[in-house]
Amino acid sequence: MFRRRQFTRQLQAVGWVLPAVLSVAALLLALPILQAQDKPVIAIQGGTVLTMAGDAIEGGTVVLWQGKIAAVGKQVSIPDGAQIIDATGKYVMPGIVDAMTYYGIRPFALNDRAKPVTPENKVILAYYPFGKRMHGEKGIVKDQEILSGGVTTVYIAPGDQQVIGGQGAVVKTYGADYQAFTLREPAAIDMCIGDPPKQEPRYIGAKPPLTRMGIATLLRKALVGAQQYGQKLKDYDQKTDEEKEKASPPPRNLGMEAMIKLLNKDIPARIESDFVDDIRTAIRICDEFDIDLVIDSGLGAYKVKDILAEKKIPVVLGPPIHPFVQGGEVSMSPDLYREMDDYSAAKLLKAGVPVALASFGFSFGGFGYATSGRWLLLEAAYLTGFNVSDEEALKMITINAAQILGVDDRVGSLEKGKDADVIILDGYPLHIKTWVDQVFIDGENVYTRRGGAK
Amino acid sequence: MSVIKRVVFVSLVIVYLAGVSTSSGNQETTFVLKGARVHTVAGPPIDNATIVIENGKIAAVGQNVTIPAGVKIIDVTGKEIIPGLIDDHSHMGAYVPNDLNEMPQPIGPENRAIDALHMGTPDWNEAVKGGVTTIVTGPGSGERMGGQSVTIKTFGKDLEKRILKEAGELKMAINGINLSHIPTIHSNFLKAKEYLKKWEKYESGDKKEPPPPRDLAMEALAKALKGEEVVRVHIMWANDIMSFLKLKDEFGFELQFIHAPEAWKVADEIAKRNVPVICMPIELAINVPESLLRGIVTLHKAGVKLAMHSDHPVSPEKWFRINASMAIRYGLPKEAALKAVTINPAEMAKVADRVGSIEKGKDADLVVLDGPWYEATTPVDMVLVDGLLAYDRHQDEHMAEEEL
Numbered sequence: 050m051f052r053r054r055q056f057t058r059q060l061q062a063v064g065w066v067l068p069a070v071l072s073v074a075a076l077l078l079a080l081p082i083l084q085a086q087d088k089p090v091i092a093i094q095g096g097t098v099l100t101m102a103g104d105a106i107e108g109g110t111v112v113l114w115q116g117k118i119a120a121v122g123k124q125v126s127i128p129d130g131a132q133i134i135d136a137t138g139k140y141v142m143p144g145i146v147d148a149m150t151y152y153g154i155r156p157f158a159l160n161d162r163a164k165p166v167t168p169e170n171k172v173i174l175a176y177y178p179f180g181k182r183m184h185g186e187k188g189i190v191k192d193q194e195i196l197s198g199g200v201t202t203v204y205i206a207p208g209d210q211q212v213i214g215g216q217g218a219v220v221k222t223y224g225a226d227y228q229a230f231t232l233r234e235p236a237a238i239d240m241c242i243g244d245p246p247k248q249e250p251r252y253i254g255a256k257p258p259l260t261r262m263g264i265a266t267l268l269r270k271a272l273v274g275a276q277q278y279g280q281k282l283k284d285y286d287q288k289t290d291e292e293k294e295k296a297s298p299p300p301r302n303l304g305m306e307a308m309i310k311l312l313n314k315d316i317p318a319r320i321e322s323d324f325v326d327d328i329r330t331a332i333r334i335c336d337e338f339d340i341d342l343v344i345d346s347g348l349g350a351y352k353v354k355d356i357l358a359e360k361k362i363p364v365v366l367g368p369p370i371h372p373f374v375q376g377g378e379v380s381m382s383p384d385l386y387r388e389m390d391d392y393s394a395a396k397l398l399k400a401g402v403p404v405a406l407a408s409f410g411f412s413f414g415g416f417g418y419a420t421s422g423r424w425l426l427l428e429a430a431y432l433t434g435f436n437v438s439d440e441e442a443l444k445m446i447t448i449n450a451a452q453i454l455g456v457d458d459r460v461g462s463l464e465k466g467k468d469a470d471v472i473i474l475d476g477y478p479l480h481i482k483t484w485v486d487q488v489f490i491d492g493e494n495v496y497t498r499r500g501g502a503k
Numbered sequence: 504m505s506v507i508k509r510v511v512f513v514s515l516v517i518v519y520l521a522g523v524s525t526s527s528g529n530q531e532t533t534f535v536l537k538g539a540r541v542h543t544v545a546g547p548p549i550d551n552a553t554i555v556i557e558n559g560k561i562a563a564v565g566q567n568v569t570i571p572a573g574v575k576i577i578d579v580t581g582k583e584i585i586p587g588l589i590d591d592h593s594h595m596g597a598y599v600p601n602d603l604n605e606m607p608q609p610i611g612p613e614n615r616a617i618d619a620l621h622m623g624t625p626d627w628n629e630a631v632k633g634g635v636t637t638i639v640t641g642p643g644s645g646e647r648m649g650g651q652s653v654t655i656k657t658f659g660k661d662l663e664k665r666i667l668k669e670a671g672e673l674k675m676a677i678n679g680i681n682l683s684h685i686p687t688i689h690s691n692f693l694k695a696k697e698y699l700k701k702w703e704k705y706e707s708g709d710k711k712e713p714p715p716p717r718d719l720a721m722e723a724l725a726k727a728l729k730g731e732e733v734v735r736v737h738i739m740w741a742n743d744i745m746s747f748l749k750l751k752d753e754f755g756f757e758l759q760f761i762h763a764p765e766a767w768k769v770a771d772e773i774a775k776r777n778v779p780v781i782c783m784p785i786e787l788a789i790n791v792p793e794s795l796l797r798g799i800v801t802l803h804k805a806g807v808k809l810a811m812h813s814d815h816p817v818s819p820e821k822w823f824r825i826n827a828s829m830a831i832r833y834g835l836p837k838e839a840a841l842k843a844v845t846i847n848p849a850e851m852a853k854v855a856d857r858v859g860s861i862e863k864g865k866d867a868d869l870v871v872l873d874g875p876w877y878e879a880t881t882p883v884d885m886v887l888v889d890g891l892l893a894y895d896r897h898q899d900e901h902m903a904e905e906e907l
Contacts, residue, residue: 250601257611260602262642262650265618266611266719273717284713329662330618387623 096136101462113469116491144201144470146450147422149407159208169303170215196496198423199472199485209241237319242327275308317341325349349388354400363403363453368428395436405450430479538580544860556867559890587636587868591848592812604645613719614650630657633821634870644676644737658893676737695724741768767798770805779808784829800834810848
């Protein structure tokens with residue numbers, strides 16, 4: 050809208066004396082802008098704006114234009130023809146970012162259990178954004194379940210039944226097409242240290258890993274393999290053209306190509322581990338190979354909070370009300386009770402560890418142990434009872450999560466230039482009676498609560 | 504135990520530590536233990552000795568030691584002090600029993616016990632109560648080559664500082680019930696020899712060729728061939744011992760035997776090759792015959808270096824000291840028995856520069872006992888690890904009374 054005004058001014062400056070050629074050119078120039086007007090300009094007015102990038106703005110305005118946030122603030126000029134949404138008495142905040150889910154993947158498609166190490170597997174290939182299988186409508190579905198919780202961005206991951214499960218991705222919960230909803234792919238390589246990847250011990254025919262030692266060994270072997278593959282590629286690249294003609298390039302290996310991204314620190318390793326000893330193992334191995342690390346679930350992570358803070362290793366905690374841990378419920382592996390601490394998040398935050406809160410949830414009909422990301426706001430609210438401030442609690446499910454996922458340039462806060470992923474709530478976000486009224490993704494209204502927004 | 508009692512205990516310990524320390528901070532303490540009979544292991548016992556401890560290390564030990572001015576003096580007259588006990592073969596801290604063995608995969612020298620180490624188990628505390636301050640804990644004996652052990656102290660605030668050696672001692676196992684055991688190990692050592700040759704050729708060349716592919720398993724075995732790591736083998740029968748000695752003759756690696764109940768049958772062969780034996784005289788769970796208990800003396804007389812082990816959880820780490828006592832009962836000299844639970848295991852684990860005896864400059868890992876160290880009736884009074892109070896019997900008894 051603003052660009053269009055400027056453009057008009059330019060036209061006035063040039064005057065009407067110029068020949069028609071220029072106006073034709075101008076029309077051509079204006080074409081993309083006209084197309085972008087498919088998405089209306091929206092101004093959300095009057096609500097309390099929690100930007101996650103500064104103080105709350107009482108009676109603020111958020112302008113969504115061309116799928117981006119055009120302006121946030123108290124004194125914002127609203128463009129002509131903007132669709133005005135009155136949010137008086139309501140709260141406006143960025144869409145929730147759920148840093149760990151199995152959303153959109155059939156539970157039994159989460160792992161390739163025949164092999165313990167499959168870095169070549171891509172979770173985006175198993176991701177199904179079309180709603181109910183064999184039913185429904187054309188195109189990508191606006192899943193009302195997850196949107197009703199205000200979740201606009203999720204990290205999708207392979208399951209934890211393998212040592213190296215594969216490559217995870219960051220997607221939006223709605224987008225016009227694959228390109229639109231994919232924020233980052235691959236975003237990380239998902240791994241697990243603990244009991245889930247261990248095979249049933251059998252005297253004949255059992256394959257590694259059968260122990261924690263075996264898990265660590267497989268991880269080391271994969272990383273050593275990647276180092277060697279990377280060296281081979283480098284050696285080949287350094288050859289002269291003549292030499293290259295004689296020698297054949299190293300054969301392509303999808304898994305190793307992905308692992309090289311780890312070694313180059315393009316993406317982190319996300320290692321799910323709950324016992325503090327397993328977290329130490331994860332840190333030890335990542336130090337050995339100099340790769341970035343994110344701890345997932347991390348029930349006992351607070352016990353090594355100073356090491357995590359010093360090495361700037363983020364932790365993505367599971368939901369406190371219904372803890373997701375390795376293998377399902379805590380009561381299924383009672384040893385984990387000794388790692389549990391309600392103050393875990395507060396202790397980590399105080400030590401300076403980047404922390405996100407995630408649902409580890411399933412959706413689209415999955416029968417998960419874990420809760421759906423739909424209730425992530427309530428999970429965050431619960432933590433405020435345990436020394437986490439309201440602001441920290443909300444950041445753990447927005448900007449902190451976006452930073453850990455490496456997509457904070459696009460989502461996670463209400464700032465000019467970021468994606469227009471905005472939610473409107475009918476009350477204070479952390480209260481039990483608060484509902485998400487409206488959800489906007491890329492400036493498009495994708496969810497409106499029945500009987501909610503007027 | 505009620506929460507209040509716990510709090511009382513913790514605060515008592517803190518008060519005690521505060522009493523011990525003269526300056527702020529626990530590690531910066533200087534204090535003196537005075538009046539005990541000290542078995543330094545490095546020499547004859549010293550009666551009425553004084554030990555000065557500074558920054559967690561032993562600063563001085565002897566009868567005529569000048570005590571620094573103004574430091575706290577702990578009177579231990581009438582007690583005995585021995586170095587913190589060292590158990591060279593244990594499985595303590597292994598997560599769950601099935602985390603010990605990558606079974607039935609036979610060869611896994613690259614596996615590391617540290618990756619399965621469980622620091623939350625109460626076993627660590629129990630070991631301290633028995634005076635055990637350093638252990639070598641490693642993989643089980645389900646595989647022919649189980650992996651690498653970790654050498655670690657049983658007490659300490661900072662886990663990183665507790666670890667003396669992160670990975671070492673290649674654990675192997677021969678059960679003698681299968682013809683394939685020795686050939687499996689033999690052929691893998693042959694492979695490792697080839698691997699080592701390739702790397703040595705690469706290292707000594709101009710390095711223009713790409714390096715040989717890295718193999719973690721062969722890398723571990725190559726270390727043993729180069730003499731950087733020790734091979735430790737779980738072994739039972741005399742014929743297996745002979746087979747392994749032949750392997751040592753062929754490859755020249757440094758070898759140590761674990762368990763070896765029949766080692767005495769070939770004591771001279773073992774002594775000739777300077778192979779130490781880590782034995783366990785109280786294999787209550789395994790019900791060993793008298794011959795083994797007498798065999799330890801046979802080995803000693805043949806000049807074999809001996810160490811005891813608990814094989815925790817086979818016999819509890821807490822009663823490790825009784826292994827030495829049992830050896831004494833069957834005729835091992837007392838000094839040799841004490842060495843077998845202190846300096847010998849330290850030397851065999853290659854950590855003797857830090858632990859194993861009471862000498863100037865070594866870690867202040869000390870056990871104060873209320874009577875002769877080898878008597879079963881003698882209780883452990885106090886245990887110090889790195890100069891920190893790890894256990895105090897009087898606090899413990901106080902708690903026990905409260906609980907009653």
